[in-house]
Amino acid sequence: MSQERITTLLTEKRSYLPPEHGKSSAWICGQEEYDALCRRALDDPSDFWGARASQLIHWFKRWDKVLDADEQRHKYRWFTGAKLNASFNCIDRHLISGRRNKAALIWQGEDEMDVRCYTYQMLYTEVCRMAHALSSLHIRKGDHVALYMPMIPELVIAMLACARIGAIHTAIFSGYAEGGVRSRIHDSKARVVITADAAVRAGKFKPLKANLDPILEKCPSVAHVVVVRRAGLDNVTMQPNRDIWWHDLIDDFTLNADFPCEPMDANDTLFLLHTSGSTGKPTGIMHSTGGYLTYAAHTTQWCFDMRDDDVYWCTADMGWITGHTYGVYGPLALGATTMMFEGVPTWPKPDRYWRIVENFRVNILYTAPTVIRSLMRLGEAWAERYDLRSLRILGSVGEPINPEAWSWYHKNIGGGELPIVDTWWQTETGGAMISPMPYATKLKPGSAAKPLPGIDAAVMGSGGRDGEEDGGSGHLVIRKPWPGMMLGVFNDEEKYQSYFSRFGCYESGDGAQVDADGYFWILGRIDDSINVSGHRLSTAEIEAVLAACPEVGEAAVVPMPHRLKGEAIYAYVVTRDEVPWSEDLRKKLRDTVRRDIGALASPEYIQFVEAMPKTTSGKIIRRMLRKIAGDTYEDLGDTTALADPQVLETIIIGHQNILQGQHETATAAGDEPASEGKEAAPGA
């Protein structure tokens, strides 16, 4: 990916000026205003962030200090001494600001006739009832609640009910399978898990509750399971005294059952969300209440130029950070109308998104490159039939967007005029960090443009020097704290410190290059993560699952470029003595990964090898495996470190055989990771 991106960078010369129409009423209107904000944020960060926090958030008690920084331990505490509640900010205050009957959440179910619309008042009622219900299960401030739920309104209601009580929610993407769910529940020590009988996806049911039951046998912290009846399955096993239906639970609480908001410290944890860790164990990223919420509202307003009458649709699953920040907390804190879609873009036909845009007059659409690429492949005719004129701003997130996809999106969805905000950020950053401002920034297809005001992004060489390497590319770092920054890593201080250990400031794990205009071009992950259709997966986690199979002696997993998914998973496997290489074994290994982590982690290719390329000290040289998988083995770099150079030649021949036989070997599994997509990605 990075090589392709670097080539792109050198050849991409197009640029697009921000639209004139609508500029005068924009939050940031024009380059000069943006530049002035950057200067102000740099000169006096406390003043800048303090002002934003005052404008955007309702505080029960104001802060003593905007930022309390412990540079030695890289601990940054924002708005210390302040009190607030996220649920109050996302609901209650809008009830008295004239938005009581405004649509807060519009939900489109997979069936087109299945639509629910919650006004702010209705959301308030449901969130209060759920807060009472959780409280009746003895959930209190600081307790953990896991949400293993599909894209249904109850997920948003559950998040806001937790926030109201001060309980910490941990969402677990409903596409995860056994191992992924268990490790997350274990790590968070959740006392309650909220789930559904099944997730509905492309006409099929995925039985979440039944998947959960065996997992819970090994999760002693869980006292109760609350089950939403979504699919109406009639064979759901409910364990007495532990499991309870959502509708039975809230039935005890009437529609006027107010539940007061718990005043939280600005630095109390609002939620935990796991990313794939580099060791195979997921990393529980903790976000604060005050800093995170301020940053979510701030970036939603500026990056999307959010206005009061906008219908805003972030297509990401709410179980990911994008859904948290830009599906729930950001838009609701601003009192906006947020859309939620249960289905996938290609089912029953590849016009699903455009029907929704037309039906609900969506103004702002925020989606992922993987979705754009898959719809692009199916042709523009699907979009042409619909009236997309309500759209004002388009967004992209999750992985680098290739200029071809950018141009398709711009021309066919944006009529060649709409600004595309390509927002670069991560679970750890809480919100967008590098992104155009729709009415201020000149766009270059494939570049996320410039850091937001107050964000000090830079590219560094490996040696920690301030500067670049490899033809101008290097490690993307953030040198100053910002309010959306993670609070810590749950129960893993060492992991938290590892983000700062190399450069003394926040290291993103991404590679980037800055051009002469100061535009950032993100090259993708340079750590041990793979980004499949916008999902961040850990190579170590997949390797551990493969290595645990009795037939496997050793496994190494690397990314390979993929036309639709951006990156796909390529696994090298050494079998144990006497175990023959076979298609059956390939299938078994894929099934094991799918069962344990989820379909999204299933390898695109599995190459059996005699041995791994290793250094004389026995370390696998992944750099070489990555190049072979990416078909760029003409330049394998220095091979003198290899204990046995012969190994490499055999692996290259094996790789070529795999590519030749790709029609047979790229089995159905190849398409499945995207069908479990984070961004409700393609299913057909």
Ligand code: WTA
């Ligand atoms: C990648 C998702 C290029 C990047 C918000 C990052 C991107 C990882 C972009 C974080 C973008 C996200 N351009 N790459 N606009 N947005 N990424 O934690 O590699 O799920 O490190 O957060 O996605 O993934 P995460």
